[in-house]
Amino acid sequence: MERSLYPGQSPICTIVFIPLSAAQRKLNADWAEASAEVIIRRCPVCSQDSIIGHGRRQKQAHDEHHDWITIRRGLCRPCHLTITFLPGVSLPYTHYSLIARSEALRRYFVEGYSWEAAAPPVKDPHHVADSSTLRRWFQVLDSSQPPFSFLRRTVQAFDQWIQSGQVFRYGDGPLSWPTVFPLLHRFWPLRI
Secondary structure, three states: OOOOOOOOOOOOOEEEEOOOOOOOHHHHHHHHHHHOOOOOOOOOOOOOEEEEEEEEEEEEEEOOOEEEEEEEEEEEOOOEEEEEEOOOOOOOOOEEHHHHHHHHHHHHHHHOOOOOOOOOOOOOHHHHHHHHHHHHHHHHHHOOOHHHHHHHHHHHHHHHHHOOOOOOOEEEOOOOOHHHHHHHHHHOOOOO
16 A cells, blocks of 8 residues: 555655664674564654554565565555665665675775675575676765775775774664675765
8 A cells, every 4th residue: 555645646655774773793694683573653754653564575685694584564544655664784676785785895895806706695696696786786886076996995994994993883883894885875975
């Protein structure tokens, strides 16, 4: 039940991102389980505490520890709006988690792997990202200001911070490799 504001207009689809609640030290493995039960009751459209559970569904979120994840759906009866609750590291309409994308960034920019070899390890070996997929991921971060070469230096600076133990907080915990791509996806371009 998705709502349309005007006759003949496509229905409105609302996606709510759930903040990471898995322990930072176990983020790689526990992010999907930690967010699978979360449902927010306040509707983002009408601001009433009217959202009720409306089932679950499976979504692809490939990374080293996950293949498919369970996500919650909700329904706001006053708005007739269906809401999908996604974990913060799984974007809508994507097949790989942002943790997998972070790993690909690390492998390509820090470890010097080629596009083909920089694909992140995944639980199901039949879902390995090809080099064109990696290029598309990185193009999301690419822009003419700053140039793509600046992205390499930024990722390498993040690696130095992570390796040295310097505390740079993002979200609920310190910057770590699982959170590098989500941070860049949200705040790029950065000036470091």
